[in-house]
Amino acid sequence: MKIIYTDVLIIGGGLAGLRVATGVKERGHECIVLSLVPPKRSHSAAAQGGMQASLANSKMGEGDNEDVHFSDTIKGSDWGADQEVVRMFVHCAPKAIRQLAQWGVPWTRVQRGAHNSIINAKKVTITEKDEAHGLITARDFGGTKKWRTCYTSDGTGHSMLFAMDNQAKKEKVEVHERLEAISLIHENGRCFGAVARNLMNGELVAYISKATTIATGGYGRIYSVSTNAIICQGIGQAIALETGVATLGNMEAIQFHPTAIVPVGILTTEGCRGDGGLLLDKDGYRFMPDYEPDKKELASRDVVSRRMTEHMRKGKGVKSRYGDHLWLDITILGREHIEKNLREVKEICENFLGIDPAVDWIPVRPTQHYSMGGIRTKYTGESQTLKGLYSCGEAACWDMHGFNRLGGNSVSETVVSGMLVSEYISDFLESPESAMSIHTATVEKFIQKEQDKIDALLFKEDGEDAYVLRRRMEEIMMEKVGIFRNGKDLQEAVDELEELCQRAKNIEVFRSKSRAANPALENAYRTQKMLKVALTVAYGALLRTESRGAHSREDFPKRDDANWLKRTIMTWPNESDTLPSVSYEEIPIANMEMPPGFRGYGKDLTEHHKDTPMRVAAVEAIREKLEAEGASRFEIQNALMPYLEKLPQKYRGINERFGENV
Numbered sequence: 001m002k003i004i005y006t007d008v009l010i011i012g013g014g015l016a017g018l019r020v021a022t023g024v025k026e027r028g029h030e031c032i033v034l035s036l037v038p039p040k041r042s043h044s045a046a047a048q049g050g051m052q053a054s055l056a057n058s059k060m061g062e063g064d065n066e067d068v069h070f071s072d073t074i075k076g077s078d079w080g081a082d083q084e085v086v087r088m089f090v091h092c093a094p095k096a097i098r099q100l101a102q103w104g105v106p107w108t109r110v111q112r113g114a115h116n117s118i119i120n121a122k123k124v125t126i127t128e129k130d131e132a133h134g135l136i137t138a139r140d141f142g143g144t145k146k147w148r149t150c151y152t153s154d155g156t157g158h159s160m161l162f163a164m165d166n167q168a169k170k171e172k173v174e175v176h177e178r179l180e181a182i183s184l185i186h187e188n189g190r191c192f193g194a195v196a197r198n199l200m201n202g203e204l205v206a207y208i209s210k211a212t213t214i215a216t217g218g219y220g221r222i223y224s225v226s227t228n229a230i231i232c233q234g235i236g237q238a239i240a241l242e243t244g245v246a247t248l249g250n251m252e253a254i255q256f257h258p259t260a261i262v263p264v265g266i267l268t269t270e271g272c273r274g275d276g277g278l279l280l281d282k283d284g285y286r287f288m289p290d291y292e293p294d295k296k297e298l299a300s301r302d303v304v305s306r307r308m309t310e311h312m313r314k315g316k317g318v319k320s321r322y323g324d325h326l327w328l329d330i331t332i333l334g335r336e337h338i339e340k341n342l343r344e345v346k347e348i349c350e351n352f353l354g355i356d357p358a359v360d361w362i363p364v365r366p367t368q369h370y371s372m373g374g375i376r377t378k379y380t381g382e383s384q385t386l387k388g389l390y391s392c393g394e395a396a397c398w399d400m401h402g403f404n405r406l407g408g409n410s411v412s413e414t415v416v417s418g419m420l421v422s423e424y425i426s427d428f429l430e431s432p433e434s435a436m437s438i439h440t441a442t443v444e445k446f447i448q449k450e451q452d453k454i455d456a457l458l459f460k461e462d463g464e465d466a467y468v469l470r471r472r473m474e475e476i477m478m479e480k481v482g483i484f485r486n487g488k489d490l491q492e493a494v495d496e497l498e499e500l501c502q503r504a505k506n507i508e509v510f511r512s513k514s515r516a517a518n519p520a521l522e523n524a525y526r527t528q529k530m531l532k533v534a535l536t537v538a539y540g541a542l543l544r545t546e547s548r549g550a551h552s553r554e555d556f557p558k559r560d561d562a563n564w565l566k567r568t569i570m571t572w573p574n575e576s577d578t579l580p581s582v583s584y585e586e587i588p589i590a591n592m593e594m595p596p597g598f599r600g601y602g603k604d605l606t607e608h609h610k611d612t613p614m615r616v617a618a619v620e621a622i623r624e625k626l627e628a629e630g631a632s633r634f635e636i637q638n639a640l641m642p643y644l645e646k647l648p649q650k651y652r653g654i655n656e657r658f659g660e661n662v
Contacts, residue, residue, distance in 0.1 A: 001206065001440070001443070001444055001447060002203065002204075002205045002206065003205075003206045003207075003208055003440070003443060004032065004205060004206070004207050004208070005207075005208050005209070006030050006031060006032045006174075006207065006208075006209050007024070007029040007030045007031060007209060007210055007211070007429055008020070008021075008024050008029055008030070008031035008032075008209055008210070008211045008212075008213065008425060008429070009031070009032055009034070009193050009194060009207045009209035009211070009212045009213070010031055010032070010033045010034070010212075010213045010215060011034050011181045011194060011212070011213065011214050011215065011216055011236060012033075012034070012035065012042075012213075012214065012215035012216040012217065012236065012393070012395065013033050013034070013035030013036075013037070013038075013039035013042050013175060013177075014039070014042035014043060014044035014161065014215065014217060014393065014414065015042070015044040015157070015160060015161055015164055015393065015411060015414035015415055015418065016044075016215040016392045016393025016394070016395070016413075016414040016415075016417060016418045017033055017035075017039075017213070017215035017216075017393070017418070018033065018039060018161075018164045018165060018167075018168045018173070018418070019164060019414065019415050019417075019418025019419055019422065020213050020215060020390075020392060020418045020421055020422045020425065021033050021168055021171070021173040021422075022164070022167050022168055022171050022173065022422070023418065023419050023421075023422020023423060023425075023426070024422045024425055024426055024429075025171040025172070025173055026171065026422075027422070027423070027426035027429075027430075029425075029426060029429050030174075031173060031174070032174045032175075032176060032207065032209075033168075033173060033174065033175045033176065034176050034179045034180070034181055034194075034196055034207070035175055035176070035177050035178075035179070036177075036178065036179075036180055036199070036231050037177065037178075037231065038177055039161070039165045039168070039175060039177075040161060040162060040165050042161060042217075042229075043217050043228060043229035043231065043232055044157050044160065044161045044217075044411065044414065045157050045158045045161045046157055046227070046229060046267065047156055047157025047158075047160070047410065047411045048154040048155065048156060048157065048267065048268075048269035048271060048344055048345070049139075049141065049149060049151060049154060049156060049269035049270045049271035049274065049407055049408060050138070050139060050141065050149035050150050050151035050156045050271060050407075050408045050411075051093075051097060051149065051150050051151070051156060051160070051408055051411045051412045051415075052069065052093060052141070052144070052148050052149050052150070052406065052407075052408035052409050052412045053069075053093035053094045053096065053097040053148065053150055053412060054066055054068065054069040054090065054093065054094060054146070054148055054655075054657075055094055055097070055135070055136055055138065055148075055150065055657065056146070056657045056658060056659075056660075057110055057132050057135040057136055057137060057138070057657075057658065058110050058128060058132065058137045058138050058147055059126050059127065059128050059129070059132075060126060060138070060140065060146065060147035061137075061138050061146050061147045061148060062146075062658075062659065063146065063659075064145075064146035064147075064148055064657075065633070065655075065657065065660065066087075066090040066091055066655065067633060067637065068145055068146055069090040069093070069148060070083075070086055070087060070090045070593075070594070071145075071594060072143055072144045072145060072148075072406060073086050073089075073090065073400065073401075073406055073409060074086060074402075074594045075143070075300075075597075075599050075600065076143045076300050076401075076402075076404050076405065076406040076409075076549075077400075077401055077402025077403060077404055077405075077549060078402060078403045078404055078548045078549035078559060078599060079402065079548075079559075079561070079565070079587075079596040079597075080250070080253070080372075080399070080401075080402025080403040080404075080548055080549060080567070080587070081399055081400050081401060081402035082379070082398070082399045082400065082587075083591070083592050083593055083594060083641060084379060084591075084641065084643045084646065085379050085398050085399060085400045086400050087593070087637075087641065087643040088379065088420065088643055088646060088647055089400050089409075089412070089413065089416050089417075091643075091644075091647070091651070091655070092416045092419070092420065092647070092651050093412050093416055094655040095651060095653075095655070096412070096415045096416045096419060097136065097150055097412075098136075099419075100160060100163060100164075100415065101136065103163045103164070103166070103167045104162075104163040104166060104167075105152065105159050105160055105163045106152055106159060107136040107137075107150055107151070107152055108136075108137055108150075108151055108152055108153065108341075109133075109134050109135060109136060109137055110128050110132045110133055110134065110135045110136070110137040111128060111133060111137075112128050112129065112130045112132070112133035113127065113128060114126070114127045114128075115128070117275075117276065118275065118276025118332055118333055119140075119276060120296065121276070121278055121286070121332065129658075131658070132658065136150050137150070138150050138151070139151055139271055139274045139275060140274040140275070140298060141270055141271070141274045141298070141406065141407045141408050142270055142273070142274070142295070142297075142298040142299055142300055142301055142304065142406070142407050143295070143298070143299065143300035143301070143406045143407070144298075144406065144408075148408070149271070149274065149407065149408035151271065151341075153340065153341050153342070153343055153344070154269050154271050154341060154342045154343060154344045154345055155343070155344050156411060157411055158344075160411060160415070164415070176196075178198065178199045178200050179196045179197070179198055179199065179205070180196060180197050180199055180235070180522075181194040181195070181196045181207075181214075181235070181236075181239060182194075182195055182196065182197050182235075182239065182450055182525065183195045183239050183242065183446060183449070183450055184212065184239050184240065184242075184243050184246075184386075184389065185206065185208070185438075185442070185443060185446045186243050186245060186386060186389075187438065187442055189245060189385070189386060189387055190386070190387045190388050190436065191212050191243075191246075191383075191386050191387065191388040191389035192208055192209070192212075192388065192436060192438045192442075192443075193206065193207045193208040193209040193212055194206075194207050194212060194239070195207075195446050195447055195450050197450075197454075199517065199522065200516065200517055201515075201516045201517075202514075202515030202516040202517075202518070202521075204447050204450055204451055206443045206446065206447055208438065208443065210388065210428075210429055210434045210436055211388055211390060211425045211428060211429060211434070212388060212389050212390065213381075213389075213390040213391065213392065213421065213425065214236040214237075214239075214240060214375055214389070214390070214391040214395050214396075215236070215391065215392055215393045215395055215396075215418070216235060216236030216237075216395045217231075217232045217236070217393065217394045217395055218232050218234070218370060218371035218374075218394040218395070219232065219233065219234025219237055219371050219530075219533050219537075220232050220368050220369065220370070220371060221233045221234070221474075221530070222234060222473060222474065222477050222530050222533055222534045222537065223368040223474055223477045223478050224471075224474035224475055224477070224478040225260075225263075225265040225367050225368065225478060226265060226367060226368040226369070227257055227260050227265055227266065227267040227367055227368070227369045228368070228369070233526055233529075233530055234371075234529070234530055234533035235526060235529055235530075236375070236391070236395045237251075237373075237374055237375060237395065237533055237536075238529035238530065238532055238533050239529070240375045240383070240386075240389065240391070241532055241533070241536070241570070241571070241572045241580070242529070242532070242572060242575075243386060244571065244572060244573045244574065244575075245385050245386045245571070246375060246376075246383045246385055246386040246389055246571070247375075247376040247383070247384060247385050247569050247570065247571050248373060248374065248375060248376060248397065248536055248569070248570045248571075248580075249373055249374065249375075249376035249397030249399060249567050249568065249569055249570075249585070250372055250373040250374075250397050250399065250402075250403070250540070250567050250568050251371075251373035251374075251533070251536040251537045251540050251568065251570060252373065252536075252537050252538075252540030252541035252544055252551055252568060253371070253372035253373045253401075253402070253403045253404075253549065253550060253551055254368060254370075254371060254372070254373075254481070254537065254550060254551075255301055255302060255305075255368075255369050255370040255371075255372060255404060255405055255550045256301070256302070256305040256366040256367060256368055256369055256482070256483050256550065257270075257301060257305070257366065257367055257368075257369035257370070258270075258273075258279070258301060258304040258305045258308055258364070258366050259272065259273070259279075259328050259362075259364040259366075260364060260365065260366070260367035260369070261348065261349070261352060261353060261362060261363060261364055262320065262322050262323075262325040262363040262364060262365055263320075263322035263323075264352055265367045265368075266348055266352060267367075267369070268328060268345050268348065268349075268362060268364060269342070269344075269345060270301070270407040270408075271341070271342065271345075272328060272330050272342060272345060273297040273298060273328075274298065274407075275330070275333055275337065275341060275342070276330075276332060276333055277297070277328055277329060277330040277332065277333065278297060278328075278329045278332065279297050279304075279308065279326055279327070279328060279329075279364075280326065280327040280328075280329050280361065281311060281316040281317070281318075281326055281327070282316055282317060282318045282319075282326075283316070284327075285316075287307075287311050287316065288304070288307060291307040291310070291311075291602075292304075292307065292601060292602075294600070295600075295601075299601055300404055300406065300599075300601070301369075301404065301405070301406075301407060301550075302403075302404045302549055302550040302552070303601045303602075304366075305366035305483055305550075306483060306484070306552060308326055308365065308366055309366060309483050309484065311326070312324045312325075312326065312365070317365075318363065320363065323365075324365070325363045325364060325365040326363075326364060326365060327361035327362065327363065327364070328361065328362040328363075328364045329361050329362075330342065330345070330357050330358075330362070331357070331358060331359060331360070331361070334358070335358040338357060338358045339358070342357075345357060345362075346358070349362055366483055368477075368478075368482075370394065370405055370410060371394055372397070372399075372401040372402065372403060372404065372405055372549075372550070373397050373536075373537070373540075373568075374391065374394065374395050374396045374397040374398075375389075375391035375395060375396050375397060376396075376397045376399075376567070376569060376585075377390070377391050377392075377396050377397065377398055379398070379646055380421065380424035381396065381398070381417065381420070381421030381424055381425070382424065382428075385571075387433075388428075388434075388436075390421055390424075390425055392414070392417040392418055392421045393413065393414045393417060393418065394410065394413075394414070396417070397567070398413070398417060399567065400413060400417075401413075402548075402549060403548040403549025403550055403551055404549030404550045419651075420647070420648065420651070423648040423650075423651075424648075427648075453525065454515070454521070454525065457507055457508070457509050457521060457524045457525060458509050458513050458515070458521065460506070460507065460508035460509070461508065462508070463506045463507055463508025464503050464504065464506050464507045464508065465507075465508070465510060466504070466507045466509070466520075466523050466524040466527040466528075467523060469500050469503060469504055469507070469527055469531070470523065470527045470530065472496075472500060473497065473500055473527075473530065473531055473534050476493050476496055476497060476534075476538075477493070477534055477537070477538070480492060480493035480538070481493050481537060481538045481541055483552065484552050484554050485541055485551070485552060485553050485554065486553065486554045486555045487542065487545075487553075487555050490538060490541050490542035491542060493538040493542075494535065494538045494539050494542055494579075497531060497534050497535045497538055498535065498578050498579060500531055501528075501531045501532060501535060501578060502578060504527060504528045504531050505528070507524045507527065507528065509521050509524050532572060532580070535579060535580060536570045536580050539570075539579060539580060539582070540568045540570065540582070541553075543568070543582060544564060544568060545560070545563075545564070546558060546559055546560035546563070546564040546607075547559055547605070548564065557605055558605040558606065558607045559605060559606045559607065560606075560607040561596050561606060561607060561608050561609040561612065562607050562608065562609050562610065563607075565586070565587050565589070565596065565609055566584040566585055566586045566587055567584065567585040567587065568582065568584060569582070569583045569584060569585050570582055570583075589609055589611040589612055589615045590611065590615060591641065592615060592619075592641070593619070593637065593640040593641035594619075595612050595615040595616045595619060596608065596609065596612050597616075619640060622636070622639050622640055623636055623640070626639060634654065
């Protein structure tokens with residue numbers, strides 16, 4: 001039995017995991033990062049468009065600040081987000097982006113003087129101030145009032161990940177590659193680390209730690225077509241679920257990105273539309289202004305995805321052997337702009353479609369992209385129910401996205417949540433409550449349990465084919481738990497997924513009986529876990545009889561604050577259970593700085609909560625009183641919803657901007 005001890009075990013080597021690692025190392029604690037792939041190959045590298053932070057350096061970002069970013073994020077979440085967490089995030093995002101610049105991210109910068117841009121299909125001239133020259137600039141993204149998305153061409157995630165990995169090396173972070181955590185070690189409500197499997201030689205290793213962090217990203221690969229990397233299978237969420245103690249939150253909240261290329265589903269960044277690209281139908285007609293006359297192509301992602309789907313349902317899609325699609329036209333931007341600011345998009349189009357996007361339209365349609373749900377945590381990143389277990393980034397339900405994420409807030413969340421959670425973990429490690437005592441017999445029990453599961457898969461005869469079960473799961477999720485949902489489809493999805501989950505207990509590994517470097521074996525045990533994750537998504541969607549953000553029920557089109565202003569919480573208490581256990585966590589209106597209102601898209605179909613008018617009146621009264629007394633926006637905000645004391649002391653300072661006297 002091989003046991004490795006460390007202060008902090010971090011499962012996942014992307015942006016969030018590496019940022020936690022550098023943070024705890026800076027505080028003097030030892031950590032080990034487990035990564036399926038070399039960290040620079042993590043899915044974080046796929047983020048193209050940018051990172052949101054209210055710097056207000058550029059002309060089109062003037063007037064931006066934490067309040068505007070906060071408002072955009074809450075509206076984008078359709079009031080499903082934790083407003084205190086969002087406040088913490090928007091306050092720290094400018095600090096995080098400037099730190100990344102110090103670490104080597106080559107952010108695109110403001111250039112003084114006049115330059116041309118495309119806004120609403122028209123060429124306009126924007127003149128940047130001399131004093132802003134050389135500062136980090138931003139582009140437009142959907143759902144935002146200001147240009148706030150900072151970028152490096154269209155390779156933002158790539159640049160951030162390489163800089164973050166280099167910083168981890170500088171801090172001498174220990175990374176164990178090609179290792180997969182397959183279960184958490186826990187006892188009496190306390191997490192002690194994980195059992196990991198070496199993907200090269202099949203060896204099982206126990207990692208014992210005072211704190212364990214899951215930063216494994218999303219679970220998009222439970223769908224047949226996704227912009228996610230193939231390693232984004234929800235295994236982090238699954239091993240937390242399988243403890244029977246840790247909870248998952250809002251698993252039904254799945255975002256579809258409007259512009260993935262057809263047929264392979266690779267993302268073309270929202271920066272294409274942010275920079276002025278247009279969505280066109282089969283007739284070459286720009287249809288988004290008909291649906292959303294104000295924001296057009298730059299409405300929130302969930303809105304644009306639904307409008308595109310509605311338009312194709314009307315027969316306006318382009319027919320192809322891969323199904324209907326629409327066109328993304330960035331030819332209007334010109335070759336120079338595309339080759340400078342959208343280089344990855346150009347290369348994707350050339351390599352996977354054989355077209356030149358400076359000349360040709362790009363075939364696109366909405367595709368599964370992001371998971372707002374995940375491991376439910378406190379604002380500290382710690383599980384609400386399993387002590388010593390932390391999570392951050394897309395793996396977590398922190399919950400700053402609610403039921404829809406704004407573009408650019410995801411990579412921003414990875415580094416902001418990572419830097420904050422690393423401080424909370426360090427505080428935990430430096431307190432008496434981190435003391436732990438675990439017998440080697442307990443560790444051996446968990447290793448043996450996983451070994452028995454693997455043996456059962458390898459020695460089974462006349463069993464099920466994991467590839468068949470997995471493909472059917474992916475089809476069900478795509479067909480019945482997609483952009484538009486209804487009770488009939490969701491019930492059928494839950495019923496069949498439940499059956500598949502039962503059949504998965506009888507999986508046989510057909511193609512190879514090797515314990516080492518065996519993709520068939522890996523797919524077998526991952527499929528068992530992925531089916532549980534898929535069930536949490538479908539079951540949560542079936543039970544939530546309303547439409548909120550990316551969760552759109554055709555049979556319940558209203559956002560029902562009266563009954564559904566709450567988070568879905570799921571556990572899997574017993575291995576013999578065929579469905580997850582469900583409870584709900586209220587989102588209290590009385591604590592909100594920004595009470596529920598109209599998002600500003602389409603018709604207002606909200607069924608308002610009885611407490612909303614009271615909170616709206618209270619907020620307005622506080623605001624009017626303090627404004628009359630000459631209070632600053634910081635004082636007003638603090639009176640409405642104090643949050644600064646929850647932040648680590650080092651991150652509480654006020655962010656400075658041009659034109660704002662702080």
